[in-house]
Amino acid sequence: MTTNSNSATDEICPAHALLKTFSGKWKPELFRSAVSAPLRFNSLLKQLPGANKQSLSVALKELEEAGILSKLTVKLKPLHIEYHLTDKGQQLIPIFEQLELLQHKR
Amino acid sequence: MTTNSNSATDEICPAHALLKTFSGKWKPELFRSAVSAPLRFNSLLKQLPGANKQSLSVALKELEEAGILSKLTVKLKPLHIEYHLTDKGQQLIPIFEQLELLQHKR
DNA sequence: TCAATAAGTCAGAAAAATATGACCACCAAC
């Protein structure tokens, strides 16, 4: 599911939007990586086994559109792009931590 | 994504499992419905516009396997089956409420 | 000027998720 909006169900279930934001093969992984350090395209490609350009590109764009990552052009040494967690992204961290606790309880 | 386990990524990201549990077209909707009342197969089929037997059947089974719903055979009047939220399912409610708040904040 | 790194895009193929329509088994009422 790569975030194709469905206005009907979106409005019925508010958490639906968030779940969609994180649906897809790579997005949870990307979010989690972004918690520890800013992301870079080519590094991700090497670090995530089985990942491909196209899918990463789309996933990054959608996380950006969802206001969870922000794209930053670093004008230094080897001029590159970094994806950082936004405030909204940071605010999600404690919520995911609660989910992890629930998982461990059983 | 119909919950095909990927032991590698599951272990890297614990929230991944939960996200998978709720991935798919109908699962968020089913969970949300189950919060207000037990679910019944044929009622869902009528109530959810566009839903089909096959997909509902699979979604219900997977939510059951994930320990979020439990199947109960009601041996009364018109002998039927009800899907109820388990304890684990109930514990997820406040977490989803937090997600809704985050959505509304921006 | 040539090659390398960085960050992509694009068209088409493959794989996975979802939908369709036919069918099945059980029970109860008529």
Next chain:
DNA sequence: GTTGGTGGTCATATTTTTCTGACTTATTGA
């Protein structure tokens, strides 16, 4: 003993997601 409700399964088709491989633009270093 046939009809109707309940809760499904199965094989197949369609749709959506994901992957592959070729190509692109910009910057940098030799």
